[in-house]
Amino acid sequence: MKIDGVGQSEAEIPGADEVQWLLQPRGTARLGGPKHFRHSVREGIRLSDPKYVEALGGHADALSEIFPDGVARFWGAITPKKANSEKGVALRDSRVGDEVLFYGEKKFIARATILAKFRNPALAEKIWGTTDDGAIWEHMIALGDVVEFEADAMPLLAAIDGPDDKLWGLKLVSARERARLLDKVAPPSPTPGTASVPAPRKSESASPATLERQALLHAFSTLRTHTRPGGPSLHKPLTLLWSIARIEAGEDRLASWDVFEREVGGLLAEFGGSDSQVTPHYPFTRLRSRIWEVEGVLDSVEDPSPTVLRESGAKAGFVVEAAQLLRKARVRAEAVKLLSRKYFEAADRPLVLERVGLGGHLSASGQTETPGRGDTTENEGAAGPVKRQRVSGMRPERDVDLVRQVKEWHEDTCQICSEPLEVLVGYYSEAAHIQGIGSPHEGPDVLGNMLCLCPNHHKQFDRLAVYIDPAWKVRRTGDDEVLFELRRHPKHHIAEKYVEYHRLLCGKDA
Structure with a gap:
């Protein structure tokens, strides 16, 4: 059972200047719109709930990959009577990576990124039931972290439809139009003597450019990797694990080429496989995406040589927003689990995590099995031949x-x-x-x-x-x-x- 967005590489997902808007009415109270929004968007659907397990069917594994924490956020649409209607075109031409703007009572009330598109009547009926005439919201989209806000919808609707004062149905706004109309979707500034607009429910900014946790994890799960006889190339996954370890250790999110070449090159030599060349300059620049940036080299230069990278003083690493997300223990743990399980199935995963500096994820306490790793010195014991270690470091103080x-x-x-x-x-x-x-x-x-x-x-x-x-x-x-x-x-x-x-x-x- 196909899900659009699973197996899709980061390169295939629309860039910031290609994102479209899917304008989505929340629906009236008579049709259960507010209740459905609260249930499947705000609260989310737990994939392990026995109520949904059978209905998930062949979509279960793919959705578990998209939602590593097990809580999915969905919205659905009824099949239109005419495939070429405005609604039919919106369902057909909307893409993974596009942004949904939820509409209700002449306001935009929430935004989210489309992580996947699929059709599952059984699951839709379990989540939302049916209309009075038996219709099912079977055309489903999986949503990234939802940011709730309030913004007057009239400026955007007037710019699109003229004097019409209501969004009557599903509508797709092209990337070009979206770029032109971005300023039409923003909470109004409070005027003196009036109450301010409620802040978003989540800590993320309501800006369309905000990187969401689900989008970050989706990027990790859809790396475009070269396939070798022994499985996928480990260049990009190793680089990401190594970079997460830098974030965990409090180091700069951007690493200089000299550091990258030495450390990632060593990891590639150890884990890259006998049939894989040690080419750290490839992941250094080829990871460029919404989550990874390179400084010192033009984007148009696809594969600069190590000499060019060294002479230009190039640096690479996670973008600011990705680094901020990965400073949270929960997001970091999800990312490490996803990368290690998806790309290192044939490798010695504990050894890989130890080598990149993420050995603490192998235990609940964060302590590794190798005592004294870090700032230690070895001395010959005075009372016998057993070597002793003097260990220095910081340990949390327990109450x-x-x-x-x-x-x-x-x-x-x-x-x-x-x-x-x-x-x-x-x-x-x-x-x-x-x-x-x-x-x-x-x-x-x-x-x-x-x-x-x-x-x-x-x-x-x-x-x-x-x-x-x-x-x-x-x-x-x-x-x-x-x-x-x-x-x-x-x-x-x-x-x-x-x-x-x-x-x-x-x-x-x-």
Whole structure:
């Protein structure tokens, strides 16, 4: 079952000057418009909801790829009676990458980017039901992060349709017209003595150029890679992982060619494959897109040589908005999971993540299995031949009162296996953070982010061998078998958002 937008390369998605507007009426209350908007656009549809699983059918995998967090945002349209009507043309000629402007009560009320187009009557009926005459909103679009705002629709509609004062149906505005009319879709400036326009619901700007999280992840999932006998070329995915590691480490989003050539070149030599040339200058410039920029070299120069890059002092990396998104732990975790699972299936993924500097994503705590990595010095131990390491670094300071409290609530009994571990004096347990409080996860040191575990299950939970499902069952990550039900205490309120983050690390976020 085909979905437009899946498997599409970034190069095939319209650039900023090619984006069209799809003007979409929200619909009247009689047809359920406000209710449908709230349900499937503002709140979103959880793809794992049993109500929708069967209806997803052959679209399930593709939609899970488009929405890595498992929550999809959809809108639909009824098949028009005439294929060449204005609505029919809008359905046919709108594209992935175009922008939807939702209209209601003579105002534009929200905007979003089209991430995919597909037709699924069964899913549409499950989400929105049918009209009184049995029609289904079966022509579906998947939407990027939605920004809600309010702007007078009359200036744009007047410029398009003349004196008509209402948007009567679906309408497509060409890229050229959109560029000419951008200033017609903006919240009006408040005048003295009047209330200001409500701010967007999300933190993102309402500007059409704003890069959204879903668009960023979609760009990662649709890289245009060269296919080799052993699978896709790893030049671009390795470069992106390496660049994410730089963001995580607080380094400049743009890397100089000298640094890029040395470090990415080394990664390509190690993981690029025996039949792949070490050519770091290719991803340096060929990644140029909405999420990646190159300074010092004209866009018209497609494949500058290493000499040209060196002499021009070229730099490359994520654009500002992409870097800002990737500074958020949740977005970073989603991006690392998506890239490593999609492009490194045949590789040693843990080793790849360690090498690029993202080894912290292999555990919930963020600690790697290699102790002392970083600023360490080795010394011969005075009492024997075993080498010793002097380790320097920063470790998050834990609140010992919180540790004591969670252990007291559970009486040193593991919340997973319900077994207390007896020691010489009393019992022993460990307080485990669900979303690690150190880098790269940046979780908070609060009781809602903690569990009381035995050492064995603490290690398994931290190394992502087990996870907690939405029904509080503890499952084995490898095969999803239920092992235990998490023991809970009435005073210990575990925040679901931290459990969801841990599931994301385990690849069980949907």
